[in-house]
Amino acid sequence: MAPLSRRGFIKTGALAAALPLAVRATPARAAAAAPPAADLAWLEGAPSLMTGTTFGVPWPRGALRKDQAFALSGAGGALACQSWPIAYWPDGSLKWTAHALPAQAAMPERLQLRPGASRSASAHALMVSERADAIVVDTGVIECIIPRQGGDIIRSIRRGKRETARAGRLVALSDDRPDGSDGTTRQTAFDSQLTRVTLEQHGPVRSVVKVEGHHREAGGTGRSWLPFTVRLYFYAGAESVRIMHTFVFDGDEQKDFLRGLGLRFDVPLADVPHERHVRFGGESGGLWAEGVRNLTGLRRDPGEAVRKAQLAGLAVPPMTERVSRSLHLIPAWGDYSLSQMSADSFRIRKRTKAGHGWIDAAWGRRAPGLGYIGGTSGGVAFGLRDFWQRHPTQLDIRNAHTDAAQVTLWMWSPDAPAMDLRFYHDGMGMDTHAEELQGLDITYEDYEEGFGTPVGVARSSELTLWALDATPARERLVQMAAAVQTPPQLVPAPAHILGTRVFGNLWSLPDRSTPARARIEDRLDAHFDFYRNEVEQRRWYGFWDYGDVRHTYDADRHEWRYDVGGYAWANSELSPDLWLWYSFLRTGRADIFRMGEAMVRHTSEVDTYHLGRFAGLGTRHNVQHWGCSAKQVRISTAVYRRMYYYFTADERIGDVMREVLDADRRLDAVDPVRKIADQPPKGPYPVRASFGTDWASLVANWLTEWERSGSTRYRDRILTGMRDIAAMPHGFFNGDRMGYEPDSGRLHNMIGTGASASHLNAVFGAVEIFDELIALTGDRDFERAWLDYCELFNAPADEQRRRLGKPHGAGNALYLGHSRLTAYAAWKRKDPALARRAWKEFAGPDGRTPPFVPARVAGAAVLNPVTEVPSVTTNDTAQWGLAAIQNLALVGDALPPT
Incomplete structure (x- = not known):
C-alpha cells in the first residue's frame, strides 16, 4: 500500500507539517469508493450483563477523513455509540477509531460499525459538571462526586436520594522489616493524597476522570511515597463505575515491605440487621450469601416466608412475637473477610465485631473477587479483577452491624506476608566486571550490584463498584462476578483487520487447504494450547508474576528453570508477546486475547521502569522480573503493547507507551552492550546501539506516537535513522554496532566497510516494525537495505x-x-527461489522440524503429575510461531502441498 502523494498530503491537511522527502515522494493511494463496514463480535459471546464497554476498530489507509462519524447497529437496529480517533495514517485519514457503548440490558451477538450518521444518545444521559472543588458525573442512574483535593478518590456515590457509598480512598500498610525477623516490626499506615484531578474525556456515552497522587502517612504528617494514578470510567446508564488503579514502587526495598494495598470506602446502612445482606462470589457460578443477623436455623422458627425472604435478600414479612422480641439475642455479624492466599484456596470468615474471635465460614478454591454489602433499601457490590490469579488478595467488610459498613478491596492482602522485593542473592562475590561475565557464563544471569532494583516498577489493578437500590437476586450477582473476571470485549473480525493492513503484511487467515498447511496450523494451535495449559499446570500466578511465562525448561527436574539466572521468567525475550498477538489477529480466539492481555498488563508494568534511573527501560529475563542488570529498550518497547492498546483504547497502556518515548536518553548512562565481552571502546558518540535490539525498539515507540498524535518530532527521528542506515556501505550489516546521537536521532557507522550481524537484531519486533515503515514511508533506499539483510542473513x-x-x-x-x-x-522481490529457500530454512538446519510432543510424567519423579515437552523454550516457541505465521502469509504458495 503506497502512501499518499505530497499534493494529496497537503490537500488533506495531514499531520501538521510538510513531510520529509522519504514520505512525500511516493504515489497516492486512492481512497475506497465505499468505505468498508467492520463486523464485530464479542470475545466470549454476547454478555448477560453490560455495564458499558470500549473497543477499537481499524480502517484502510485514505478511506476515512479524520472527522468521520460512525453508526453502530445490531440485529435490533441502531445502537448508541460514542466515537473518537486514536490513530491516523500519514495522510491524516483515520487509522484506528475507538468506540464506547453504554450500559444496557441486552446486546446482540454480532454488530456492525460503518461510516455514517451516529446515534450517540442512550436511554440515560451522561452528564458531567466541573466545579471548583469537584467533578460531578451523573450516568443517569448514579451520581459520583470526585473531589479535586484531599484524601478521597471518591467523595460520594448517590443513587436517587440515597447516598450509597462515600469516602472512597486508597490505603496502604508498610512494615519496616520482613516477616520472621526479631519480632520488633513497626507498621505504618498510609492514605491517599491527591495532587491532580483531570477530566480526561467527556462524552455522551463515556467519560473518564484521572486522579493522581501519592500515599501519605496516616494523620497527614510524615512520609509521602507510592505514587498512584486512578482512572474512573463512567458509562451512560450504568449503575457502576470502573476503576483502573496503578501504583509505582519508589521505596527502599531493604526497609519498605508493603503489607497491604487497597481501596476502602464506607457504605451507609439504614436497614435492620436481619434485612442487611453479605454476598461473596464463589466458583462455577456459586455464591456465599448470608444475613448480618440470620433468621434461619433458629430454635424458634420465624416461618417459611420469613426464611425465604431473607435468603432472597427481600424485605422480611412480620414475624411471630416470640421471635421478634428476641431478635437482639441473635448474633449480628459485623465483620467479614474473603481472603485468597494462593491460586488454589480461599477462605471466608466472620466475627461479631472487633475484639472477638473469628469464625471460619467457608472454604473454596478460586473466588471471582466479587462482594456485596447492603439491604433492602440498597447497597454496594464491589469486584477486583484477576482476584485469584493475582493472589494474595482479600475483600473485607467491617462494621456491617452499625450504621455504616467499611469495605476494603485489598490488591495485596494484609493477612499475607509482606512484599519482599529485595534481590534474591548477595552478589556471590561478583565484585569485578570479569566476575560478572563469569556469572553470566555459568547461569546466564546478567548481574551487576545495585541494578536488580524494584524501584520504578508498577502494577495496575482493575476494580468495579456498583451502587444498587436493593440487594440483587443471586443470579444477578453471579453475572456481576463473571463480568468482573472477564469484562465484555468487542473485537473486529480478523478479515476486516487484515484488509486494513494496519499491522502490515506479515499475517494471513488460517488455511488448512493442503496437508502441509494443516500441519503448520495444527502445530500453531498446539503451541498456544501448551502454554495456556502451562500457566495453569505450573501456577504462573501471583501479584507480581501473573501474565509472564518462563524462559527455558529443565528436563532433568521436569520443571522450568525458575531459579537459574537468565533462564527463569521470559520478560518478553524473543517476542512471545508478538507471537500471541499475531496469533490473535489471524484467529480471533478469546483465549489468546486474554493471555495476551495479561502479558501486556504484566510486561508493561512489572518488566518496565516508570521512574528512577532506569525510567523508560525494561529488564531482561531473570529469576526476579526486575533482577537482571540488562536494562534495555527491547523489553519496554511499544511494539509489544500497541496491538492491545488499539483493540481497547486503554488509557493506562497509552500512558506507558508515552513514558518510553525518550528512553534513548538513558542509553548513555546504561550502555546496552557493556556486558558483551571483547567490545571495542565506546567511541565518540553518546550511545552505541544496534539496529534491532535498540533502534528498532525505539522506532516502535516513535511510530506509535506518530500515528497516535501526528507528532512530526518523532516522525522525523524515524526518517533520520532510516536515511542513515540506508547510506551505510552495507546497510544493516553495518548496524550491529552504531553510534547514536539522542539529540538529533543520527546513526553513525562504527565499523567502516566491514560487515557483521547479530542473531538477536531481528527478533524483538524489527521485522514487524520495518514492514510497516516501508509501507508507510515508501523509502526505497531503506527498503533495499533491509531486503539485502533479509536475503543474506541465512544465505x-x-x-x-x-x-x-x-x-x-x-x-x-x-x-x-x-x-x-x-x-x-522473496515476497518483496518476487523471487521463487528465495521462497523455496525460506521453507527449507523453516525446516531447520538439518532439514527436520524439531518435534513438539507433550508427554506425561508422574510418580516420584515429580511433585505433581505434569505434561511436559522436555526440549521446550519460549525463545524457540515464539520464533517458530512468528516464522510460521509470516512465511504462510508471504510465501505460502511456495510451500509444497504435502
Whole structure:
C-alpha cells in the first residue's frame, strides 16, 4: 500500500507539517469508493450483563477523513455509540477509531460499525459538571462526586436520594522489616493524597476522570511515597463505575515491605440487621450469601416466608412475637473477610465485631473477587479483577452491624506476608566486571550490584463498584462476578483487520487447504494450547508474576528453570508477546486475547521502569522480573503493547507507551552492550546501539506516537535513522554496532566497510516494525537495505562473502526463525527461489522440524503429575510461531502441498 502523494498530503491537511522527502515522494493511494463496514463480535459471546464497554476498530489507509462519524447497529437496529480517533495514517485519514457503548440490558451477538450518521444518545444521559472543588458525573442512574483535593478518590456515590457509598480512598500498610525477623516490626499506615484531578474525556456515552497522587502517612504528617494514578470510567446508564488503579514502587526495598494495598470506602446502612445482606462470589457460578443477623436455623422458627425472604435478600414479612422480641439475642455479624492466599484456596470468615474471635465460614478454591454489602433499601457490590490469579488478595467488610459498613478491596492482602522485593542473592562475590561475565557464563544471569532494583516498577489493578437500590437476586450477582473476571470485549473480525493492513503484511487467515498447511496450523494451535495449559499446570500466578511465562525448561527436574539466572521468567525475550498477538489477529480466539492481555498488563508494568534511573527501560529475563542488570529498550518497547492498546483504547497502556518515548536518553548512562565481552571502546558518540535490539525498539515507540498524535518530532527521528542506515556501505550489516546521537536521532557507522550481524537484531519486533515503515514511508533506499539483510542473513557463506566481502559472523543462530526474513525478501522481490529457500530454512538446519510432543510424567519423579515437552523454550516457541505465521502469509504458495 503506497502512501499518499505530497499534493494529496497537503490537500488533506495531514499531520501538521510538510513531510520529509522519504514520505512525500511516493504515489497516492486512492481512497475506497465505499468505505468498508467492520463486523464485530464479542470475545466470549454476547454478555448477560453490560455495564458499558470500549473497543477499537481499524480502517484502510485514505478511506476515512479524520472527522468521520460512525453508526453502530445490531440485529435490533441502531445502537448508541460514542466515537473518537486514536490513530491516523500519514495522510491524516483515520487509522484506528475507538468506540464506547453504554450500559444496557441486552446486546446482540454480532454488530456492525460503518461510516455514517451516529446515534450517540442512550436511554440515560451522561452528564458531567466541573466545579471548583469537584467533578460531578451523573450516568443517569448514579451520581459520583470526585473531589479535586484531599484524601478521597471518591467523595460520594448517590443513587436517587440515597447516598450509597462515600469516602472512597486508597490505603496502604508498610512494615519496616520482613516477616520472621526479631519480632520488633513497626507498621505504618498510609492514605491517599491527591495532587491532580483531570477530566480526561467527556462524552455522551463515556467519560473518564484521572486522579493522581501519592500515599501519605496516616494523620497527614510524615512520609509521602507510592505514587498512584486512578482512572474512573463512567458509562451512560450504568449503575457502576470502573476503576483502573496503578501504583509505582519508589521505596527502599531493604526497609519498605508493603503489607497491604487497597481501596476502602464506607457504605451507609439504614436497614435492620436481619434485612442487611453479605454476598461473596464463589466458583462455577456459586455464591456465599448470608444475613448480618440470620433468621434461619433458629430454635424458634420465624416461618417459611420469613426464611425465604431473607435468603432472597427481600424485605422480611412480620414475624411471630416470640421471635421478634428476641431478635437482639441473635448474633449480628459485623465483620467479614474473603481472603485468597494462593491460586488454589480461599477462605471466608466472620466475627461479631472487633475484639472477638473469628469464625471460619467457608472454604473454596478460586473466588471471582466479587462482594456485596447492603439491604433492602440498597447497597454496594464491589469486584477486583484477576482476584485469584493475582493472589494474595482479600475483600473485607467491617462494621456491617452499625450504621455504616467499611469495605476494603485489598490488591495485596494484609493477612499475607509482606512484599519482599529485595534481590534474591548477595552478589556471590561478583565484585569485578570479569566476575560478572563469569556469572553470566555459568547461569546466564546478567548481574551487576545495585541494578536488580524494584524501584520504578508498577502494577495496575482493575476494580468495579456498583451502587444498587436493593440487594440483587443471586443470579444477578453471579453475572456481576463473571463480568468482573472477564469484562465484555468487542473485537473486529480478523478479515476486516487484515484488509486494513494496519499491522502490515506479515499475517494471513488460517488455511488448512493442503496437508502441509494443516500441519503448520495444527502445530500453531498446539503451541498456544501448551502454554495456556502451562500457566495453569505450573501456577504462573501471583501479584507480581501473573501474565509472564518462563524462559527455558529443565528436563532433568521436569520443571522450568525458575531459579537459574537468565533462564527463569521470559520478560518478553524473543517476542512471545508478538507471537500471541499475531496469533490473535489471524484467529480471533478469546483465549489468546486474554493471555495476551495479561502479558501486556504484566510486561508493561512489572518488566518496565516508570521512574528512577532506569525510567523508560525494561529488564531482561531473570529469576526476579526486575533482577537482571540488562536494562534495555527491547523489553519496554511499544511494539509489544500497541496491538492491545488499539483493540481497547486503554488509557493506562497509552500512558506507558508515552513514558518510553525518550528512553534513548538513558542509553548513555546504561550502555546496552557493556556486558558483551571483547567490545571495542565506546567511541565518540553518546550511545552505541544496534539496529534491532535498540533502534528498532525505539522506532516502535516513535511510530506509535506518530500515528497516535501526528507528532512530526518523532516522525522525523524515524526518517533520520532510516536515511542513515540506508547510506551505510552495507546497510544493516553495518548496524550491529552504531553510534547514536539522542539529540538529533543520527546513526553513525562504527565499523567502516566491514560487515557483521547479530542473531538477536531481528527478533524483538524489527521485522514487524520495518514492514510497516516501508509501507508507510515508501523509502526505497531503506527498503533495499533491509531486503539485502533479509536475503543474506541465512544465505550460504559463499554468497555472503561475494556480496559483503566476508561472512557476517552470526552463523546459523536462530536459523529457523530467520526464515521469515528470507520469506520477506522473496515476497518483496518476487523471487521463487528465495521462497523455496525460506521453507527449507523453516525446516531447520538439518532439514527436520524439531518435534513438539507433550508427554506425561508422574510418580516420584515429580511433585505433581505434569505434561511436559522436555526440549521446550519460549525463545524457540515464539520464533517458530512468528516464522510460521509470516512465511504462510508471504510465501505460502511456495510451500509444497504435502
